[in-house]
Amino acid sequence: MTALRTESAxxxxxxxxxxxxxxxxxxxxxxxxxxxxxxxxxxxxxxxDIGVLQEAIRLAQTAGSRRAAPQDAV
Amino acid sequence: MNEPxxxxxxxxxxxxxxxxxxxxxxxxxxxxxxxxxxVGLTAAIDFAQRGIPTVIxxxxxxxxxxxxxxxxxxxSLEIMGRLGLGDRLVEKGxxxxxxxxxxxxxxxxxxxxxxxxxxRMPAFINLQQYYLEGYLVERAAELPAIxxxxxxxxxxxxxxxxxVRLTIETPEGEYQLDADxxxxxxxxxxxxxxxxxLKFVGHMFEECFxxxxxxxxxxxPTERWFWFDPPFHSGQSALLxxxxxxxxxxxxxxxxxxxxxxxxxxxxxxxxxxxxxxxxQFDLEWISVYRFNCARLAKFVHGRVVFVxxxxxxxxxxxxxxxxxxxxxxxxxxxxxALVLKGQAPESLIETYELERGQAADENIGHSTRSTDxxxxxxxxEHLLRNAVLELAPHAAFARRMVNxxxxxxxxxxxxxxxxxDREVFAGSAQLxxxxxxxxxxxxxxxxxxxxxxxxxxxxxxYVKNGARPNVPDGIRLKVIGEDFSDMDGAFTERFDATPGxxxxxxxxxxxxxxxxxxxxxxxxxxxxxAKGLLK
Ligand SMILES: Cc1cc2nc3c(=O)[nH]c(=O)nc-3n(C[C@H](O)[C@H](O)[C@H](O)COP(=O)(O)OP(=O)(O)OC[C@H]3O[C@@H](n4cnc5c(N)ncnc54)[C@H](O)[C@@H]3O)c2cc1C
Numbered sequence: 001m002t003a004l005r006t007e008s009a010x011x012x013x014x015x016x017x018x019x020x021x022x023x024x025x026x027x028x029x030x031x032x033x034x035x036x037x038x039x040x041x042x043x044x045x046x047x048x049d050i051g052v053l054q055e056a057i058r059l060a061q062t063a064g065s066r067r068a069a070p071q072d073a074v
Numbered sequence: 075m076n077e078p079x080x081x082x083x084x085x086x087x088x089x090x091x092x093x094x095x096x097x098x099x100x101x102x103x104x105x106x107x108x109x110x111x112x113v114g115l116t117a118a119i120d121f122a123q124r125g126i127p128t129v130i131x132x133x134x135x136x137x138x139x140x141x142x143x144x145x146x147x148x149x150s151l152e153i154m155g156r157l158g159l160g161d162r163l164v165e166k167g168x169x170x171x172x173x174x175x176x177x178x179x180x181x182x183x184x185x186x187x188x189x190x191x192x193x194r195m196p197a198f199i200n201l202q203q204y205y206l207e208g209y210l211v212e213r214a215a216e217l218p219a220i221x222x223x224x225x226x227x228x229x230x231x232x233x234x235x236x237x238v239r240l241t242i243e244t245p246e247g248e249y250q251l252d253a254d255x256x257x258x259x260x261x262x263x264x265x266x267x268x269x270x271x272l273k274f275v276g277h278m279f280e281e282c283f284x285x286x287x288x289x290x291x292x293x294x295p296t297e298r299w300f301w302f303d304p305p306f307h308s309g310q311s312a313l314l315x316x317x318x319x320x321x322x323x324x325x326x327x328x329x330x331x332x333x334x335x336x337x338x339x340x341x342x343x344x345x346x347x348x349x350x351x352x353x354x355q356f357d358l359e360w361i362s363v364y365r366f367n368c369a370r371l372a373k374f375v376h377g378r379v380v381f382v383x384x385x386x387x388x389x390x391x392x393x394x395x396x397x398x399x400x401x402x403x404x405x406x407x408x409x410x411x412a413l414v415l416k417g418q419a420p421e422s423l424i425e426t427y428e429l430e431r432g433q434a435a436d437e438n439i440g441h442s443t444r445s446t447d448x449x450x451x452x453x454x455x456e457h458l459l460r461n462a463v464l465e466l467a468p469h470a471a472f473a474r475r476m477v478n479x480x481x482x483x484x485x486x487x488x489x490x491x492x493x494x495x496d497r498e499v500f501a502g503s504a505q506l507x508x509x510x511x512x513x514x515x516x517x518x519x520x521x522x523x524x525x526x527x528x529x530x531x532x533x534x535x536x537y538v539k540n541g542a543r544p545n546v547p548d549g550i551r552l553k554v555i556g557e558d559f560s561d562m563d564g565a566f567t568e569r570f571d572a573t574p575g576x577x578x579x580x581x582x583x584x585x586x587x588x589x590x591x592x593x594x595x596x597x598x599x600x601x602x603x604x605a606k607g608l609l610k
Contacts, residue, residue, distance in 0.1 A: 033458055034465075037461070037462035038466055040462075042466070042470070047604040
């Protein structure tokens with residue numbers, strides 16, 4: 001089983017972030033939530049590893065409930 | 075038998091006094107079955123075929139009114155085949171294999187149960203539960219070993235030392251009966267469960283469903299149609315499925331706040347159905363409103379009382395797992411109990427009923443819970459994800475596999491100490507712990523037979539010819555493929571990954587419990603002992 005990768009994977013992370021933001025721009029809250037739901041399903045399937053999905057869910061849950069401030073080199 | 079002209083009572087039976095009611099002290103019987111539903115009747119017929127007499131007690135004296143189950147699986151039909159009812163059910167039933175799923179007015183997904191060729195039984199038939207029960211009662215009446223007593227309501231159950239004492243109420247008063255073993259087949263609201271102080275553990279879904287059987291001549295094809303958010307029933311789900319006699323099953327989701335009493339009234343039901351069916355003429359056969367439960371008893375065996383079918387576990391209707399799993403419960407228990415009663419197996423063999431059918435119950439509850447959650451999401455966010463799957467389904471194969479309008483009942487594979495682990499590698503669809511697959515064979519006269527119809531009620535060894543007939547241990551029936559029967563078209567060879575000399579040991583319920591590349595008498599003897607629970 002592969003582990004969830006949390007080190008940065010995109011060559012240009014800002015571009016990836018911008019792409020996600022742009023996808024939501026102009027959408028209503030409901031449309032945005034629906035878009036996110038479809039994205040989650042598409043990306044989960046692409047990963048195709050139930051263990052990685054489980055880890056990702058845990059990380060998302062933890063990150064939403066606890067504040068951590070790690071220092072990454074910039 | 076008369077064909078019912080729909081509505082109300084379909085089969086009527088009479089109360090008859092039993093000599094046991096005149097006895098001063100309770101008469102002792104080897105097996106007493108509480109409940110003449112599909113499960114109790116299946117058990118009684120199976121016992122009778124093994125030479126064991128039973129008494130069945132049922133508080134009613136008729137079958138009819140509600141239809142309930144309509145989808146019967148291949149595995150149930152195979153079991154019914156062994157009990158002498160298979161062809162009759164298939165003849166009367168509607169065979170189907172195609173299912174379609176719609177989101178609003180568009181089809182998003184379809185499935186084909188794709189029965190491979192070379193099986194005697196179809197993947198599924200639809201048949202009103204009252205027909206199944208009626209045919210079972212008629213089959214039971216042919217068997218003198220079955221003593222079926224209508225209007226015998228069980229009002230008390232007491233565990234004694236090595237037997238069970240039942241108190242029974244009849245139109246002519248009360249009597250008592252003792253049983254070496256009591257099978258509680260008295261349904262989801264089991265009274266026996268209450269008498270023993272046992273509780274169902276599980277989950278009750280909030281969602282309400284209207285279930286209706288309507289009679290109409292309609293041009294819809296023989297397919298299972300399931301809608302999410304259809305134009306005629308906005309925001310909810312709906313199902314349409316054909317039964318024999320021009321009767322159609324309709325399920326309509328009503329939401330969590332529906333009032334079941336109100337929703338049953340024709341002035342509420344008819345407009346809902348008209349929106350779905352349009353101007354077409356139809357008659358209402360039966361309506362009911364349900365909230366579904368997924369629950370089970372923690373243990374199915376309590377002393378000499380064994381819970382079988384809905385009394386032991388309950389599921390929602392999506393997936394057709396209720397009666398189908400209860401029928402498999404009955405078949406799993408009966409051969410084991412028969413061996414115990416005949417002194418050929420230790421009483422501890424009954425524990426494997428609980429183990430094997432407990433696994434099946436968990437699997438069924440798991441599937442049924444997932445389907446119900448997909449059909450009736452519990453929160454707004456769940457709803458969002460569910461709809462995302464449906465919206466993606468026409469565009470992406472992965473999403474189609476997530477669409478869940480009910481995962482239909484399949485045979486359970488037992489992970490069990492009664493199996494002897496494989497020592498060699500086998501390919502093919504036959505698997506240790508699963509019922510063996512069917513295959514067309516030719517008998518010595520060149521006549522086509524199906525493997526499953528040639529199997530007996532006992533242990534059986536399928537041996538692929540490689541020289542002389544092996545000398546199999548006592549208690550096993552030998553069938554030599556290539557001598558007694560031959561593989562008609564290669565299906566047997568492929569499904570069993572058969573090679574000359576290979577041997578397959580089948581339990582009395584036709585689950586594969588051991589196999590080997592080359593027949594070895596010692597291994598077969600040990601596997602037989604293991605399957606009877608004689609090895610630790
Ligand atoms: C709407 C609906 C649709 C369904 N669709 C399907 C389907 O498509 N496929 C499927 O496999 N399953 C389906 N089911 C489930 C199926 O109907 C049940 O699983 C099945 O009836 C269980 O059989 P049983 O013999 O265990 O219990 P039951 O059929 O409930 O029989 C119990 C019997 O015990 C008797 N009894 C009860 N108490 C006593 C007492 N104290 N003394 C004497 N007798 C007593 C009752 O009169 C009854 O005859 C459906 C259920 C519903 C409600």
